[in-house]
Amino acid sequence: MQVFPVDFQPAGRRVKIEAGQTILAAAQKVGLQLGEGGLAAPCGGRGLCGHCRVKVVTGAAGEPTAVERGFLKPEELQQGYRLACQAVVQGPLKVDIPTESLLGVQELQVEGLEVGVVPEPLVARYTVPLSRTTIDNPRPLWQQVAAELGTKIGAGQVRVDPNLARDEEPLADESAAVVTVRSEEVINIYRRQPVPPPLGLAVDLGTTKIAGFLLNLETGALLAASGLMNPQIAYGEDVMARLAYALEGDADYEAIRQVELEGLNNLASALAAKAGVEPTAIEEVVIAGNTAMHHLLLKLPVAQLARAPYVAALTTPLEVKARSLGLNFAPGAVVYFLPVIAGFVGGDHVAMILASRIDRPAKFTLGLDIGTNTEIGLSYNGKMLSCSCASGPAFEGAHIAQGMRAVSGAISAVRLSDDGNEVFWQSIAGAPPLGICGSGVLDAIAELYRCGILNAGGRLDTSHPRVRRPLGGGPPEFLLVPSEQAGIDSDLVVTQKDISEIQLAKAAIASGTSLLLEAAGLELNDLEEIVVAGAFGTHLRLESAIGIGMFPNLPLDKFRQVGNAAGTGACLTLLSASERRRAEAIARQVGYIELMNQQSFNDVFITSLMLP
Amino acid sequence: MQVFPVDFQPAGRRVKIEAGQTILAAAQKVGLQLGEGGLAAPCGGRGLCGHCRVKVVTGAAGEPTAVERGFLKPEELQQGYRLACQAVVQGPLKVDIPTESLLGVQELQVEGLEVGVVPEPLVARYTVPLSRTTIDNPRPLWQQVAAELGTKIGAGQVRVDPNLARDEEPLADESAAVVTVRSEEVINIYRRQPVPPPLGLAVDLGTTKIAGFLLNLETGALLAASGLMNPQIAYGEDVMARLAYALEGDADYEAIRQVELEGLNNLASALAAKAGVEPTAIEEVVIAGNTAMHHLLLKLPVAQLARAPYVAALTTPLEVKARSLGLNFAPGAVVYFLPVIAGFVGGDHVAMILASRIDRPAKFTLGLDIGTNTEIGLSYNGKMLSCSCASGPAFEGAHIAQGMRAVSGAISAVRLSDDGNEVFWQSIAGAPPLGICGSGVLDAIAELYRCGILNAGGRLDTSHPRVRRPLGGGPPEFLLVPSEQAGIDSDLVVTQKDISEIQLAKAAIASGTSLLLEAAGLELNDLEEIVVAGAFGTHLRLESAIGIGMFPNLPLDKFRQVGNAAGTGACLTLLSASERRRAEAIARQVGYIELMNQQSFNDVFITSLMLP
Secondary structure, eight states: OOEEEEEEETTTEEEEEETTOBHHHHHHHTTOOOSTTSTTTTTTSSSSSOOOEEEEEESOOOOOOHHHHHHSOHHHHHTTEEETTTOBOOSOEEEEOOHHHHSOOBOOOOOOOOOOOOOBOSEEEEEEEOOOOOSSSOOOHHHHHHHHHHHHHOTTOOEEOHHHHHHSOSSOOSSEEEEEEETTEEEEEEOSSOOOOOEEEEEEEOSSEEEEEEEETTTOOEEEEEEEEOGGGGGOSSHHHHHHHHTTOHHHHHHHHHHHHHHHHHHHHHHHHHHTSOGGGEEEEEEEEOHHHHHHHHTOOOGGGSSTTOOOSOOSOEEEEHHHHTOOSSTTOEEEEOOOOBTTBOHHHHHHHHHHTTTSTTSOEEEEEOSSSEEEEEEETTEEEEEEEOOOSGGGTTTSTTBOOSSTTEEEEEEEOTTSOOEEEEEGGGOOOOEEOHHHHHHHHHHHHHTTSBOTTOOBOTTSTTEEOOTTOOSOEEEEEOGGGSSSSSOEEEEHHHHHHHHHHHHHHHHHHHHHHHHHTOOGGGOOEEEEESHHHHHSOHHHHHHTTSSOSOOGGGEEEOSSHHHHHHHHHHHBHHHHHHHHHHHHHEEEOOGGGOTTHHHHHHHHTSOO | OOEEEEEEETTTEEEEEETTOBHHHHHHHTTOOOSTTSTTTTTTSSSSSOOOEEEEEESOOOOOOHHHHHHSOHHHHHTTEEETTTOBOOSOEEEEOOHHHHSOOBOOOOOOOOOOOOOBOSEEEEEEEOOOOOSSSOOOHHHHHHHHHHHHHOTTOOEEOHHHHHHSOSSOOSSEEEEEEETTEEEEEEOSSOOOOOEEEEEEEOSSEEEEEEEETTTOOEEEEEEEEOGGGGGOSSHHHHHHHHTTOHHHHHHHHHHHHHHHHHHHHHHHHHHTSOGGGEEEEEEEEOHHHHHHHHTOOOGGGSSTTOOOSOOSOEEEEHHHHTOOSSTTOEEEEOOOOBTTBOHHHHHHHHHHTTTSTTSOEEEEEOSSEEEEEEEETTEEEEEEEEOOSGGGTTTSTTBOOSSTTEEEEEEEOTTSOOEEEEEGGGOOOOEEOHHHHHHHHHHHHHTTSBOTTOOBOTTSTTEEOOTTOOSOEEEEEOGGGSSSSSOEEEEHHHHHHHHHHHHHHHHHHHHHHHHHTOOGGGOOEEEEESHHHHHSOHHHHHHTTSSOSOOGGGEEEOSSHHHHHHHHHHHBHHHHHHHHHHHHHEEEOOGGGOTTHHHHHHHHTSOO
8 A cells, every 4th residue: 555745834843644535633643632622622523513624735635525615615625724634645745734723722730739829910900080171171081190190199299101191082082981091191081881890911921832811800810721832833842943943034923922912912812802802902911931931922032042051031020911912901000020040031930939838948948840940949047949841842741652641541540450451441521532742752661660661761561462573564652552452543651762852751750850959958857848830740640751761760749849839830920919029039039050960860861861 | 676486395385587697696585595595695696615415306497507517417417406596487386405405404593491300311221241152152142131131130120122132143252241121121232342421312393493412321421412403394385285285195104204213313323423423322312292292203194183173093192113203213222202182282392391490389380482383381289371372473484584593693683763764683693694593583563663663553654765666566664774884795684564463473472472362261370480481582682572462561581491391301301301391390281271162252353453
């Protein structure tokens, strides 16, 4: 049977697949997730949902099926749009995955810590009486507003944001209006009903994911939470690729920045729609971003961020008018950027420390926020030290043969019988398994080691009945779920390469922990608490993480899994000026350790590759 | 002899002139001022200076002379550029007057009041020690600056303007730097010598003129002062024409705004060059603008400014980043806009009141700032009232047959013998007279009335030997200077139409004064002081202004002529935060009287047309 290459854009993945297979099968083979909610979801590739839209740029993919003619308009078909579950490979293909198919707005991990906070917002609301502007009463709107506010917040201090004044009809025609004031400046006005409460948006801006939280600034109530994939992924999966893109020239920098802005505007629109308001009702924004995302959004210099010693251009907190950035919120809304600590320790880490309260000097605490980069913070004796380690995207399901994100159909937990002959697994939402997410891979490898099927060097025991060579030859793999039980037409396996990926990730995290303790002059047993943050960190099985040596071997009751603490920290600083000051104090206080500068780094890293 | 029409663009003036006359003669006939320093100056149209460049768009203007071939490049000649003093009218012409010929940067009235002020600038300078950013010291520039400043202005308060951070190399490579801080934000940095002092720019932004003052913010020293014609003149001489232009659509609004921005950037560059610095050394800017100029620069809504009751969109003071407006100063420089009072009483009036100190409740004071619009302020019993009257551009030399601005060659003072047969005149710089400026016209008309050559209705006595009918017929005119004594080839005269123009102007000012007093319940004799501001107001002869009834008939020692008080006021608010607060208090305190709303306006105005 003939085999043809299929190139997927903009992901840059290539796969060879037999003629007659669907484009969806090709995408699955290469780990691409199409359609809302993940791989060919929600219909499982049965042609029922129409979500797996792709565009065939060059090559033959058969005639459109009746299903496609039902979901796609004639002009779309003419432009090459197809449903990946219907179009079949009949020759070499170049396939474009539209952003909406790859990156649809979807629920991510957004639950956070429950942290008590008394709302102390930076904006305040006032209702001001007005009288109609006429020849006899020639006082325009803002003059009346300023005079009224003057009696409340001090005469002579009142300003009006010029963008707001540009947008509004200057003559008063109403008997009252509601205004929002920030630092003595009027930043928004409601001249008729309905008047939504003052709303704020907190954003955890990561390389892969953007999580957003819409809050009532007066009550602190969470009105909506949502996440989306950072659309900048189209410009490179990791930070370095994106920095390299931005460094190619001003137009490229602006392009990659616009994509991020668009993502933020879309996220805000989606959140506002959930809450039944307009995005222009958002009057204050906080962004807790990793340093690269922070710099790219602000268009700060990034050359120095892309080479040793990976230095941030600007670490201080910032207040910028949303409009001046290109964000469509209330006319005078301010975006507050949490301070960053270093090139790879950003505002998200500050927010994580804030939310998990590990800055409190009472305990010796280690805080880990696991992501493509894992930031680790250590609090001891009233001091704080942080470092960053490149743990890679394996825990997000990337670079894992059958990896996928933690969405419906992902195997999220694995146990083996002691002899390893029986596999017990759980999938998210109980759906037929389509792939394995981070916690599932971690479990599988920890269990393989526990059962002796994997040695300390990470090699599979090829004599075990479930360990086999793949069909076309190559390194061995462990059969997790045979195709009969899977939601896809192939066996689900853990490959030798998957194990290496996890070894690299766990070695990065373990060496960071070890070197941070060394720099502080502490021993493992000095640690009284280990806080684990992030979506993956919250859902992983601690026994597995300890089992492969990713986390220190300490009693389980010392661990605290806290969810998206960075998001929670962003919410805290959105709601409270005191929390904002506290976050800034954290950023100034934290000492940064550059792991690459530690003489023992290479030794420690290589040792840490061993299991556990 | 044949007569042809000549159309001047963009001024929109048309004149009919005999074949063989120069374009310069045509321009003079229609009152246009070409060349630096005024009408055909400095050479008087003798082909010596090359300043009267115009562009012949259509029509025949003879072959270029040797003089023109000397001053103009071949490609310029090919494009139609000519010297107005050389090119002769040989048919109907359309002539474009390039901005540089009409509006060249030149010295205007910039001297102001001497007002004592203790500099209390809004920016502060700090020298911060730095150490080189290296692998072993990975602290970037701004982190070091913020840490150093934190010890001086309070930890946790330091911000860096994002534009500044965008512009600067983020790695430190020096042992110290000088930074400028405003409201806890770093807005400028000097990383190598020379380090200019902190500089500020104060601007009096008028419809016709823009005056700029460059000051040392620490010492208060005036480093340079300059003025230029507002280049927006190309879009209309008066405020209404410019508003109409802006209202034609967003692109038109943006175009007229860009021209004003360009004017401000050019003014700043000229001032900086005089002081031997770059415009980017300007770290704080104050703009005292009339309301229309203020709105057009900020792109605020202006529809309501162009129709009764002529309401300002925004009257409150504003702070805007210069970069966000399009002004090229220090990266983080702030532009402070003085508050405005009403549609035709702007920040320049506030600045005038501030500088002339008429807000002090000790005296009953009237303050007049004479321009195309004349603003009048009245201070009494601790209260203030202001109004605006449309006095027109006659005192700027416009709409006067042989009017010109107050530059070299303008007749600035006139006396008559009691019988009116002898005329004594002075010209600016003692140059041969080329035309008459505002103070000269005012003098001439006052003297004509004093000598009985003009009656109270403003009619010339046609039996007087110097009163004659013009050559082509029409209303009578008074011969001021015969052509033999003039610097141009025609007699200098005062026409019946000139007298009407001045009557209208004086009636506007007198009615404003009268109605303001009426609104306050005061009599003329209650006034203890009359402050007269503005270039024309400072140079006019009080006796003449009183003689025609433009100013109230009060003892001369009650008058105080204070120069460009608006400019001085702008300087005061630039130098001192206290003065800024005081200006804002003035703006809030002043009550505004709309003359059109006063029932007695028409009666008073018509009565005021009479001399005196």
